[in-house]
Each structure stands twice: as C-alpha cells, then as structure tokens.
Amino acid sequence: MTTRWLTPEEQRAWRAYIAASHLLEDAIDRQLQQDAGMPHLYYSILANLSEAPERRLRMTDLAERTKITRSRLTYAVTRLEKDGAVRREGCPEDRRGSTAVLTDEGTALLERTAPGHVETVRATLFDHLTPEQVGQLEEICAGVARGIQGDGPRTAGDDVPWLRRSSTPCS
Amino acid sequence: MTTRWLTPEEQRAWRAYIAASHLLEDAIDRQLQQDAGMPHLYYSILANLSEAPERRLRMTDLAERTKITRSRLTYAVTRLEKDGAVRREGCPEDRRGSTAVLTDEGTALLERTAPGHVETVRATLFDHLTPEQVGQLEEICAGVARGIQGDGPRTAGDDVPWLRRSSTPCS
DNA sequence: TAGGTTTGCTTCAAACTTGAACCAAGTCCG
C-alpha cells in the first residue's frame, strides 16, 4: 500500500504534541525530583496504591494501571521499598504473586508532596486550557488509549481515503 | 495558599492523558526500535535534521527543536554518529560550536523507515481522532507548549477561582 | 497425575537519561 502521509494539519498536531509532552513531562519530573526525590512515574505508583483498597495492589495490576512494563515496575518498587515508601508482601492465594503495599511513610510522603505536584500540573497544563479543552483532551486521550489497548474496536477515521499531501518523515 | 485540587473533569483528563501518552510512546518506540533500530527520540533527531537547510543544525538549535537537554542530545548524536547516520562538524564562526549533519546514509535510513513510522503514528493516534479532534489536539498542545516555555504569557484560565473538590494525589 | 503450557514476577546486561561539574571560546566592561 502506498504510504498515507500526514496531512499538514496532522503534522502540526503531531509536532505540537511531541513538544508539549516532552516539556510537560520534563517540568513535572523536575518538580517531583526536587520536592519528593523521585521521578513522576514513581510518584504515580504511590498515588495509584493510595487509592487502592487497603493501599495494596498486585504487581501486575499496578503495572496495568500505570501502563508500564512489569520489569520497569519491579525496578521501581524495589527502589521505593528501599526508600521505605512501599512494602512487598506475598500473596496467600497465589504464591507466585507479589503485592505492593503503601506504607504509612509512603502515605505521609504523598500527603506532604501532593499539593506541590497538583500545583505544577495546574501551572503546566490546566492553566493553559479552557474548560472545553479539558473535556476535549480527555476524549482524545481516552479514545487513543482505548484504540491502542484493544487495538480492535476503532472509533474514528476507519477506511478514510487519505490523500497524499506531503512526504516529510514527520518526527 | 490552600491547594487548588483538580476537579473531577481535570482528574479524568489527566489520567487519560498519562495513560495515552505512555501507550503512545511505547508503541512508537517499539515499532521504531524494530524497524529502524533506534528509539523515537533518535528518529526525531534525524527527521529534524532532514528538514533543516543543508541538513545541518547547531547542537543547541537541535536541542531546542526536539525539546531535550543538551546532554541528552550529545549522547544521542554520539550514538547516531557511530551508526553513520550523522556527522559532526565544527563551526567556523563560533569555534565552541558543533554542528550535526545528516549523512547520506542517515537520509537513506529515514527514507526507508518513514513509511512504517507514519503508518504507526496513524494507527496509534490519528485513526482514533476525528478531524475536529486533530485541530483540538493541536491547539491544546500548542497552548501548553507556549505556556511552559514562555511561562509568562498565559492563554486561558488565569485568575479563575477553583473550588476545592477533591484531594486525591492525582497521579 | 505427569508432561506441557501459561502466568507472575525477577534478573541481567546493554542502552539511555539526568544533573552537576567542567572546559573552552566568546563577550563585557572598567
């Protein structure tokens, strides 16, 4: 099949997305590294645990929720365990399993650092969005996530005959 | 100041964004690693060079365009140079400077792998977006990027009195 | 119930990223 290159609109969107996501992640990582001593992903792991019943989650569930690989999670939890923010426990029902538990210390850290984090998310993201755009962003991202995960049920743009407009490598 | 927590809408948007961006980057990295033997960022560096006049750019310019740190770029260009995709040249006007030049081999690699990459960007992102959403995404991202970079001229949402709605750590 | 497969998680080496420290070369005044 001959390549369906990106239209100019798509290119602009793609470039803008790349730029924004880099800038956003960098800013948030920097702030959390400063104030919580860990990168964003690690903070997210703690945040996810804090919302789970009993503040505990099986490793695979946690990987699922955070959208990261199991090996990445293993490394992260090992570090967080060294920090004392998380504790590992074996599963009674499935002896292969391992459960990550947010410790009191981890909870305290989260409570201490959440305001600064939220403030940064606001300053970097939501302060630049109108309420409508917040909704649009959610829909866009939810659709994309659904599309990538299921990879079956497409939502939009199927079978659209795209014209060849340009041939830049698109970043 | 008492923390302005995220509203439920903002939380949903934020979570969806985190998930989508992880999934997207993972998918694209995997494909490019497969087909081009390098992660997305490295491909982007080549793509940026390919669009520059004479296919050459000062290191700092390149870092600027790709939104990454100079040290990250140094490492990346060193690797790409080993691969033969890029060559370094000194600047005549400013002898501190260094210029990255896309080689013919790099150009060929780009031409060879661009179709697959574009296809992946489509499959993971644009196939799930309506044309309006493409425009919305661009506006959102452009605004966010502008906001983070300049950090001065805000575009929307300034001085809005947010109500305290929830206190989850928000990921 | 033994063999084969899957599932849950870890391990390991190689690659990549980070941020601070560093080295020149340019620039600015006094």
Place this chain on the structure above:
DNA sequence: CGGACTTGGTTCAAGTTTGAAGCAAACCTA
C-alpha cells in the same frame, strides 16, 4: 588589556529503562 561572566558543548557517575531470559507456581489435558 584583563578579569568576570556568559554561552556552547561535553563528560562523568548515578539512576533508570529495555527486552530477553530465567524461575517457580498454577493450570491444563490426556
């Protein structure tokens, strides 16, 4: 000029990520 500061880029160690390989418990299925 000559020191102080800035700018362009690299280096280094410590931390993180990747993907393939490994290991053991659970799940078949004959």
